[in-house]
Amino acid sequence: MNIDETITRREDTNSLLNKKVIKVELGSIIVIISIIIYTIIFSAYTIFKHRTFNSFAWDLGIFNQGFWTTVNLEGIFYNTCELHLVESGSFFGVHFSPILFVLVPIYQLFPRPETLLMLQSVILGAAAYPLYLIGRHNVDRKTGLLASAMYLCNPVVHGINCYDFHVQCLIPLLFFISMYFYISRKWGPFLIATIMTLMIEEHLTYIVPVYSFIIIIEQIKRKEKKSILKSETIFQFFTIFFSIFWYFVSRKTINYFNPSISETLLAGRHFKALGVDDPQKIPAYILMNPVKIVDSLRFAPLEKLRYLTYLIGPYLHIPFENPLLLLPTIPWFTISLLSNYQPYYNIGFQYPSYVIPFILYSFIVGLKKFKPNNHSRGPSRSYNKTAALCLTASLIFLYFASPLSPYQAANECSPAYLKPNSNIHSVLIRRQLEKVPSHASVLTQDNIFPHLSSRKNAFVLPPIFGMDKREWNRSMEHILNNQPDYILLDVATDHHGVVDFAFGWIENNCLSLEGTADGVFLFRRIGSDDEMLLDIDLTRVHRVCSQMEGVDLQ
Numbered sequence: 001m002n003i004d005e006t007i008t009r010r011e012d013t014n015s016l017l018n019k020k021v022i023k024v025e026l027g028s029i030i031v032i033i034s035i036i037i038y039t040i041i042f043s044a045y046t047i048f049k050h051r052t053f054n055s056f057a058w059d060l061g062i063f064n065q066g067f068w069t070t071v072n073l074e075g076i077f078y079n080t081c082e083l084h085l086v087e088s089g090s091f092f093g094v095h096f097s098p099i100l101f102v103l104v105p106i107y108q109l110f111p112r113p114e115t116l117l118m119l120q121s122v123i124l125g126a127a128a129y130p131l132y133l134i135g136r137h138n139v140d141r142k143t144g145l146l147a148s149a150m151y152l153c154n155p156v157v158h159g160i161n162c163y164d165f166h167v168q169c170l171i172p173l174l175f176f177i178s179m180y181f182y183i184s185r186k187w188g189p190f191l192i193a194t195i196m197t198l199m200i201e202e203h204l205t206y207i208v209p210v211y212s213f214i215i216i217i218e219q220i221k222r223k224e225k226k227s228i229l230k231s232e233t234i235f236q237f238f239t240i241f242f243s244i245f246w247y248f249v250s251r252k253t254i255n256y257f258n259p260s261i262s263e264t265l266l267a268g269r270h271f272k273a274l275g276v277d278d279p280q281k282i283p284a285y286i287l288m289n290p291v292k293i294v295d296s297l298r299f300a301p302l303e304k305l306r307y308l309t310y311l312i313g314p315y316l317h318i319p320f321e322n323p324l325l326l327l328p329t330i331p332w333f334t335i336s337l338l339s340n341y342q343p344y345y346n347i348g349f350q351y352p353s354y355v356i357p358f359i360l361y362s363f364i365v366g367l368k369k370f371k372p373n374n375h376s377r378g379p380s381r382s383y384n385k386t387a388a389l390c391l392t393a394s395l396i397f398l399y400f401a402s403p404l405s406p407y408q409a410a411n412e413c414s415p416a417y418l419k420p421n422s423n424i425h426s427v428l429i430r431r432q433l434e435k436v437p438s439h440a441s442v443l444t445q446d447n448i449f450p451h452l453s454s455r456k457n458a459f460v461l462p463p464i465f466g467m468d469k470r471e472w473n474r475s476m477e478h479i480l481n482n483q484p485d486y487i488l489l490d491v492a493t494d495h496h497g498v499v500d501f502a503f504g505w506i507e508n509n510c511l512s513l514e515g516t517a518d519g520v521f522l523f524r525r526i527g528s529d530d531e532m533l534l535d536i537d538l539t540r541v542h543r544v545c546s547q548m549e550g551v552d553l554q
Contacts, residue, residue, distance in 0.1 A: 442455075
């Protein structure tokens with residue numbers, strides 16, 4: 001097929017996608033319908049996971065309790081899960097995410113965890129539309145449709161969507177909006193979108209300046225190094241300086257809500273392989289100790305290679321056609337690839353949100369080089385063949401790596417891959433949940449906490465792994481000082497082994513057994529004048545409880 005025939009075919013496809021249906025172009029309608037289908041599927045799937053107790057205190061419970069306390073004027077995104085780390089209890093003592101206030105009015109209409117899961121699906125799905133507009137503007141409608149389809153089929157996006165709720169779900173949407181306004185030369189909306197992106201989380205203050213820097217370079221190239229003191233370039237310099245300012249605002253705010261930031265929150269233990277105790281020291285440290293980079297990369301090398309493959313594989317080599325556009329991925333890839341913390345270099349977590357927008361934008365711009373035109377010299381590379389290969393690769397990755405894929409039935413490398421399983425046991429847990437009064441304080445385990453988190457006085461048993469003994473003791477001290485009215489435990493779904501400790505504590509306290517079925521136990525605190533109703537031998541109920549005889553965790 002010669003170049004003229006290829007161009008004619010592409011023009012026919014784009015003409016079809018440009019046809020108006022009820023005053024809206026067909027390409028936009030296809031993308032909007034795809035987004036609606038995506039949103040319905042993932043809203044239903046994640047809510048089903050939640051209702052079968054496959055959502056967790058970290059992080060759906062944290063966010064739901066935070067939104068609930070904010071809506072009910074009982075704190076600023078207050079949660080009890082990390083009181084041992086943040087005395088104020090505010091999420092802003094860990095991360096500065098004022099963008100959350102934008103979602104508060106929606107949550108106020110339906111104040112429950114399911115609202116957050118639906119919002120996350122809507123937000124992640126909606127990002128496909130500005131991505132379509134970017135592709136349409138940069139190349140053509142066909143490219144926009146291809147990019148949005150590959151985004152919605154991306155197992156990395158699915159992994160973000162299927163793991164509870166996280167504020168990082170906003171990153172692709174706001175970056176794509178910002179990129180579209182950049183290429184459309186609409187600088188006011190661009191600035192608003194970029195500032196809103198910074199409001200997602202303080203870590204974006206490392207990425208946005210790099211993003212603005214590459215825009216400046218692109219502008220200089222386009223103007224052939226003429227005067228850079230143009231209004232559009234001034235916008236980028238303003239964005240860089242505002243990012244620096246926002247970084248200090250973020251640190252001040254976090255320190256206000258959490259004056260004594262613990263070693264745990266500094267996340268130094270995530271970089272033991274590298275040898276730093278604070279991620280902010282990484283740039284200077286690797287400059288002084290470049291050999292340590294090799295040591296860090298040798299930690300779990302196959303997992304890190306697989307992680308990169310999942311992120312870039314569906315797009316083949318095309319993003320590397322424009323390596324400059326991938327510069328904003330460097331801050332996160334530096335963190336993830338030099339870390340010994342598994343969630344940083346595995347899909348099924350929220351962290352790939354930091355790089356997905358730039359990989360896809362580089363992909364779209366890279367496809368320009370495959371677009372035939374009348375000025376081409378020599379043989380033209382086939383756009384259709386390249387697009388077909390990318391779409392095929394995307395579907396292969398979808399099958400092998402998506403949490404919704406039947407292939408992933410036995411893969412539980414992250415909570416995103418836990419499958420919902422509606423059975424009688426879930427019904428029995430819900431029956432015990434209904435017995436807990438809405439005003440009562442309650443202590444429970446990780447996977448039940450989100451169902452009780454629409455109250456200020458809900459507490460969760462801390463996981464044993466990932467904590468040192470001192471930190472775990474501090475956490476338990478905060479919980480026990482609150483003397484919860486109810487304790488709800490489930491032996492069968494105890495992912496963290498915390499039920500064993502709870503049983504040992506219960507045996508030495510005034511608690512009555514309100515209900516039990518199939519390893520689900522609901523206890524109620526009783527007063528000194530009440531009759532003691534704990535008439536079962538807990539050491540016979542659970543195989544590990546026999547080790548807890550005589551243990552007093554007060």
